Amino acid sequence: MAGDEETKSKASPSQRTPEPWENSNHPLFLHHLDQPDAVLVSQPLMEDNYTTWVQSMGMALTIKNKKGFIDGTIKRPTDNHDEQQQWDRCNTLVKTWLLGAMSKEISGSVIHCKDARSMWLELQERFSHTNTVQLFHTENTIHDCQTVNRVQTQSYHSSQN
Missing domain, CATH: 1.20.5 (Single alpha-helices involved in coiled-coils or other helix-helix interfaces)
Known part of the structure; x- marks a missing residue:
């Protein structure tokens, strides 16, 4: 019996501690349905609909738990390589969602942005005034x-x- 308890208390080499972003409530979590071609808003950003587009996109990103990538609250990690890679994946996904929800002319002018936050700020600078x-x-x-x-x-x- 003592041997059984000793075996149970030892973790097998295949068991690992899950990463925090494997929890569906974590902002770096990626669901299998979070695809680059997902349509998050019904109307693409045009020259004349920024106000309604930004509200719709903000709501959609809130639902996806990714709004922090555009409002700056989810910063790129500095000390954990695996977490940096996961952040990069999520940031790239948010950028593709944003680009997919714009007219071709507008998306072509912001595709150069390094991250979703800078893309969001450039759109804000251009259209909110x-x-x-x-x-x-x-x-x-x-x-x-x-x-x-x-x-x-x-x-x-x-x-x-």
Whole structure:
């Protein structure tokens, strides 16, 4: 009996301690369905839909437990080679998800980014600011439409009298 207990207490050489990212709640965990060609958002990023796209993509990455790659909270490890490799895999996957959710023109202009965070920040810099020239033209067009409408309405009322 003592021999049985001694055998049970010794770990076999094939047993190993699981890596932390093998837990499905760990941000470096990769599920077998986490594929580069997965569609995370219904509409690709275009020149005119950044606000809704960024919200949709943020929600999708939150569901996948990968939002930290774009908001900077999941930093690349510095001391564990295996963990660095796992981080690199996850970061590359997030980059492919981002690129796959953009128009070809936009993706071609950010593919050079070294990581998902820098890609996210470049998109933010490019699209989150209001284009004042475009806004000026849009406001002028609206104003011109209102002016034309007022003139037509006045002309109509004048002809009725």
